Amino acid sequence: MKEKVKKILICEDHQIVIDGLCSIIADFSGFGVVDTVTSYSSLYSSLEINKPDILLLDLNLPHKNGIEILRELRVKKNPVKVLILTMYNKKTIISKTVNEGADGFLLKNCSSEDLLNALHHVSENDFFYYGEGVIKSKKKSGFQEDEFYKRIQLTSREKEIIKHLCDGKKVPHIATIMYISPLTVETHKKNIYRKLGLNSVTKLVNFAHENQLF
Secondary structure: OOOOOEEEEEEOOOHHHHHHHHHHHOOOOOEEEEEEEOOHHHHHHHHHHHOOOEEEEOOOOOOOOHHHHHHHHHHOOOOOEEEEEEOOOOHHHHHHHHHOOOOEEEEOOOOHHHHHHHHHHHHHOOOOEEOOOOOOOOOOOOOOOOHHHHHHHOOHHHHHHHHHHHOOOOHHHHHHHHOOOHHHHHHHHHHHHHHHOOOOHHHHHHHHHHOOOO
């Protein structure tokens, strides 16, 4: 009897990484890449058309990051197994992916054997797969915060406030729109500045545009 091939969809914005993954997976028995996409905008049509068994998902994507995509998939009850493939080896990020319903977490410097083990694991099990070198404890990794990490620290409410500030709205107006007190808006604003390392609305607007928050 012919072995059923598990269908893999790769969502990654660097073509050289896509090419490498396709080349590696081509040598794996029982798995095959059905499509590759480079952004959120083309992901959902591919999911609908190809109905993959496993989604290899990068986190740092243009327009919408991998954690937000993962959250949407689970809200929509999409059954695809999601295997995160990223360079970000930090406990808080790994925890976010676990909480949002990912099935495994791999680092981009993982071995071919680790990738194959991960694909088999998420195909056959319901418990989370931690790849080689992925942090499981609260020990610090030496990871330096970059723009992507700053973006994913923001809560949905903080992002909403950033959008209002970028639109030129003042704190009292934002408070009225969001049905919260001006003091609460100010508190959120201070937390936003602290998380992003900023100290003015002008810098916040620039950050939002440069990092495609909306």
